Amino acid sequence: MSATASDLPVTTRSSATSALLPIMTVVFIGFLIIGMALPVLPLHVHQGLGLSTFVVGLVTGSQFVASLISRVWSGHYADSRGAKRAVIAGLLAAVGGGLLYLLSLRFVAAPVVSATVLLLGRALLGVAESLIITGGVSWGLVLAGPANAGKVIAWIGMAMFAALAFGAPLGTTLYGFGGFISIAMATALIPLATLLLVAPMAAIPPHSGKRSNLLKMARIVWMPGLGSALSCIGFGTMIAFSSLLSVERNWNPIWILFSTFAVSLTTTRLFLGHLPDRRGGAKVALISIFVEATGLALVWLAPNQTVAVVGALLTGCGFALVYPGLGVEAVRRAPPQSRGLAMGAYTAFLDVALGFGSPALGLVAGWGGLSSVFLAGALLVLSASVIALRLLYKSPAASTQMSGDHS
Numbered sequence: 001m002s003a004t005a006s007d008l009p010v011t012t013r014s015s016a017t018s019a020l021l022p023i024m025t026v027v028f029i030g031f032l033i034i035g036m037a038l039p040v041l042p043l044h045v046h047q048g049l050g051l052s053t054f055v056v057g058l059v060t061g062s063q064f065v066a067s068l069i070s071r072v073w074s075g076h077y078a079d080s081r082g083a084k085r086a087v088i089a090g091l092l093a094a095v096g097g098g099l100l101y102l103l104s105l106r107f108v109a110a111p112v113v114s115a116t117v118l119l120l121g122r123a124l125l126g127v128a129e130s131l132i133i134t135g136g137v138s139w140g141l142v143l144a145g146p147a148n149a150g151k152v153i154a155w156i157g158m159a160m161f162a163a164l165a166f167g168a169p170l171g172t173t174l175y176g177f178g179g180f181i182s183i184a185m186a187t188a189l190i191p192l193a194t195l196l197l198v199a200p201m202a203a204i205p206p207h208s209g210k211r212s213n214l215l216k217m218a219r220i221v222w223m224p225g226l227g228s229a230l231s232c233i234g235f236g237t238m239i240a241f242s243s244l245l246s247v248e249r250n251w252n253p254i255w256i257l258f259s260t261f262a263v264s265l266t267t268t269r270l271f272l273g274h275l276p277d278r279r280g281g282a283k284v285a286l287i288s289i290f291v292e293a294t295g296l297a298l299v300w301l302a303p304n305q306t307v308a309v310v311g312a313l314l315t316g317c318g319f320a321l322v323y324p325g326l327g328v329e330a331v332r333r334a335p336p337q338s339r340g341l342a343m344g345a346y347t348a349f350l351d352v353a354l355g356f357g358s359p360a361l362g363l364v365a366g367w368g369g370l371s372s373v374f375l376a377g378a379l380l381v382l383s384a385s386v387i388a389l390r391l392l393y394k395s396p397a398a399s400t401q402m403s404g405d406h407s
């Protein structure tokens with residue numbers, strides 16, 4: 001898909017990367033707080049509070065349910081008020097989530113109450129995540145131009161997952177040093193400090209023109225969104241259950257599977273994030289789906305930690321390009337003034353998968369053991385290949401239509 005002059009309103013292709021770096025930095029710092037909690041939150045709920053694996057999935061998934069509820073609103077907000085304001089609002093919401101983390105520790109003697117407050121904190125962080133990532137991608141799409149849509153989605157996502165990768169060992173270290181209170185304090189303070197970095201950054205005025213309504217946008221993005229949702233089950237499996245599997249099998253360090261997944265994902269996006277723009281989003285997504293499903297199956301079958309780490313690596317490598325690959329198919333079907341809403345609607349499918357999939361996978365773990373979760377994840381991810389194939393078949397017509405829409 002070749003770029004035209006109109007495709008690059010702010011930057012040339014060669015300067016797209018430098019335009020994205022400040023936004024990537026903000027997204028990285030904003031998501032570091034989420035990465036810190038991911039490997040230790042299941043331990044805090046399951047071992048510290050003594051609650052079931054279903055509650056682990058419920059608390060973990062509550063963030064994604066809240067993201068789902070706020071996703072469309074955050075897209076509208078970024079389109080109408082500007083991406084910078086959306087990012088700032090997200091950082092303020094993250095501060096509130098950290099304060100609720102702290103409040104939950106006042107009720108550890110009543111585990112159900114403590115988990116409920118913790119769930120509310122996770123929900124507020126879900127709103128924060130929605131605003132930060134939707135605002136960040138919208139900001140990047142304006143700066144780099146739609147011809148670089150795949151790179152924008154991949155690289156901003158790379159910053160997010162790099163934060164998750166670095167956050168995992170950092171969170172484990174903080175948890176070992178000071179318990180969950182250290183995680184709570186960092187969650188409140190880090191986004192507060194990040195506001196100082198965002199404040200001097202130049203705001204981009206929103207696009208003019210009539211904005212699409214939600215139903216119209218849902219019709220545009222539902223197919224790539226469904227494929228992305230199925231693929232993201234693999235992500236949900238890794239964040240909620242990889243550390244518990246390591247504990248169950250006495251694998252140390254307990255964060256190694258998740259960090260391998262996140263580092264693999266980040267590296268793949270760094271070096272191959274341009275492929276959806278150059279080779280076609282659906283084609284790249286299809287290949288990546290098979291790689292991701294293979295990785296999850298390896299974790300399921302793993303007789304030792306080494307094989308499980310290889311599986312985590314393949315899972316991250318595969319998942320890395322499914323979301324931007326299918327995201328290219330979604331964004332290029334949306335008008336410029338509604339791309340924030342398009343990304344919000346597209347990502348909402350991810351939130352459905354993670355918000356409802358994580359508790360369901362918790363039930364699977366309770367019924368068939370922790371390893372069975374990875375088999376279920378592999379099968380669900382593999383089913384996304386049907387969507388990618390259909391999009392690949394329809395891509396030529398869609399591309400022609402989009403070229404006409406932008407001419």
